Amino acid sequence: MAEPAPLATPTDLNRNDTRSVAxxxxxxxxxxxxxxxxxKNFHWHVSGPHFRDYHLLLDDQATQILAVTDAIAERVRKTGNLTLRSIGDIARRQTIADNDAEFVDPHAMLSELRDDNLKLVESFRVVKDAADSAKDNATSGIVDDWTDEAEERAWFLFEASRRG
Structure with missing residues (x-):
């Protein structure tokens, strides 16, 4: 009997189905x-009369976003697949655009991040559909929490950016 590949995590899920989930x-x-x-970029560079509020809001949101990254990567590995390896790998796969502007108005920051969080919700819905198709109940269940967190961030950013 052949030795399994070094990173071939055992799973009862269909390998072809889990590739689409991964x-x-x-x-x-x-x-x-x-x-x-x-x-984090906007957290570091926000300015203006609402500096403290926006600075703290963005730091809290960045912490929440970073916390989910390990759970996502570990879910990929639990299904017997491989995950991201580098900044280049991230750049090739990301759909959320970078913002390298030297100055961004605080209102524009909040609006852009709101839209980006909603785009992340769309990504999570693709995960949900793939997981349901693969009968991957664990991924299907946990992605609901990630979706809810992204929707909450979008809501907070929307409310914080309202004028008047």
Whole structure:
């Protein structure tokens, strides 16, 4: 009997089905890293009369986004697949655009991050569909929590960015 590949995690899930789940998870993971770095960037560079409130909000959100990255990557591995390996891998897979502008108006920051969190929700819905198709109950269940957190971040950003 042949030796299994060194990273062939045992699973009762169909290998072909889990590849589509892993691809969706890795795409969402790349978006999480892109969103995390953008959120920290805006946290570091926010200015204006609401500095303290926005600075703290963005730091809290960045912490929450970073916390989910390990859970996503570990879920990929639990299904017997491989996850992201580098910044280049993230760049190839991310759908959330970077923002390298030297200055971004605070209102524009909040609006951009709101839209990005909603884009992450879309990524999580792709994960949910793939997981349901693969009968991967664990991924299907946990992605609901990640979706709820991203929706809450979008809501907070929407409310914080309202004028008047």
């Amino acid at each position: 691809d969706a998870l890795n795409s969402a993971l790349a978006d999480c890293y892109a969103l995390y770095l953008k959120t």
